[in-house]
Structure formats: structure tokens, C-alpha cells
Amino acid sequence: MDFSISKTKFGEKPPFEYPTPLFLQEMGEEGLIKLFSDFYDLLVDSDIGNFFPQDEALLEKVKAHNVKFFIEACGGEKHYTNAVGHFDMLKTHEMFSITEKARREWLGCMEEVLKKVDISPEAKQSFWNFLETFSKHTVNVDERLELEDLVVSKK
Numbered sequence: 358m359d360f361s362i363s364k365t366k367f368g369e370k371p372p373f374e375y376p377t378p379l380f381l382q383e384m385g386e387e388g389l390i391k392l393f394s395d396f397y398d399l400l401v402d403s404d405i406g407n408f409f410p411q412d413e414a415l416l417e418k419v420k421a422h423n424v425k426f427f428i429e430a431c432g433g434e435k436h437y438t439n440a441v442g443h444f445d446m447l448k449t450h451e452m453f454s455i456t457e458k459a460r461r462e463w464l465g466c467m468e469e470v471l472k473k474v475d476i477s478p479e480a481k482q483s484f485w486n487f488l489e490t491f492s493k494h495t496v497n498v499d500e501r502l503e504l505e506d507l508v509v510s511k512k
Contacts, residue, residue, distance in 0.1 A: 358478055360468045362489060365457050367499040373490035377483040381431040383476040389431065392470055393424040399466040405459045430487070450495045457500055460492050 384392065397420045401409050410416045425436035453459075467488060471481055 358472075358481060358485070360471075360485060362461055362464055365460060365493045365496045367457075367496065367501070370494050371490055373487055376431050376487045377480065378432045379477070380480040380484045381428070381433050383480045384431075384474070386428055386433060388474070389428055389433075390420075390424050392474060393427060394420050395470045395473075396467055397423075399469060400463070403462055403466055405462045408453050408459075431484070451497060454498045455495050456498045457496055460496050464489060464492060 381389065397409065397416060400406060401411060401416060410419060422440075425440060429435050429437045468485075471485060474481065
């Protein structure tokens with residue numbers, strides 16, 4: 358397994374491939390639900406936990422809502438589209454200041470839960486490759502500008 362993370366070039370929206378159907382076949386919907394439940398449990402205790410509800414009941418709603426998208430992205434039923442309609446990645450994430458560092462933290466939590474899943478390396482790699490590239494679309498803060506602002510404001 359190669360869990361490498363390439364750097365995001367701010368503003369770039371690289372093309373990505375959805376995971377192979379093998380991932381969902383091996384995981385099943387129930388397996389994906391568990392994977393994302395475990396994932397969100399890690400996220401709330403991570404350095405980006407402030408992006409997620411700390412209230413357990415609200416977190417369960419987020420888990421149930423978001424896993425619908427990933428089931429669909431993996432070739433499953435259109436639970437997300439039927440419930441919400443078209444998914445707009447940028448609009449959904451624009452209320453958060455997502456840096457490259459936050460993206461790496463998010464991927465690190467996913468790596469931790471994926472390592473525990475007993476499926477083929479091929480299926481796992483396909484899902485990782487999708488997330489690694491897809492997550493670049495959520496980065497909406499250029500950390501270089503933040504650093505420049507700090508340097509200028511201290512002068």
C-alpha cells in the first residue's frame with residue numbers, strides 16, 4: 358500500500374478517478390458505514406476536530422449524511438443524490454478554512470482507519486488514490502498568503 362500524499366498546488370483542481378467497484382464490493386455498504394464512523398471518531402479528536410460537531414447526536418447525523426456521498430462515489434446506490442441532489446464540493450466546504458495542513462490531517466485519519474480494513478490492497482489503493490486527489494478540491498486557503506499576512510501585520 359502506498360499512502361503517500363502529494364502537495365496541493367493552490368487553486369488547481371486536478372482530475373480524479375472514482376474508486377474501482379471492487380472497493381465497494383469488498384467493503385459493502387455496512388463496511389463503508391463503519392469505516393466512516395471510525396474515521397469521524399478520529400477526526401473529532403484530531404487537530405481539525407473544530408470542523409466537526411462535538412455533540413455525539415449531531416456527529417452521528419454528519420456521519421450518516423456524508424457516508425451517503427462516499428457510497429455513491431464508490432459506485433453504490435444514489436443515496437446522496439436522492440437525498441440532497443448534486444454534490445458541490447466547493448460550496449459544501451467554503452464555510453471552513455481548509456489549508457493543506459488540514460487536508461493532510463484529514464487524510465492521516467483516513468489512513469489510520471484504512472490500514473485496519475481487511476480488504477485487498479488493490480481495492481484499498483483505489484480508494485486512497487481517489488481521496489488523495491479528490492481532497493485537493495477542498496483546499497480553499499493558500500497558506501503562503503496567510504504567512505505573508507502575518508509577516509506584514511507584525512511590521
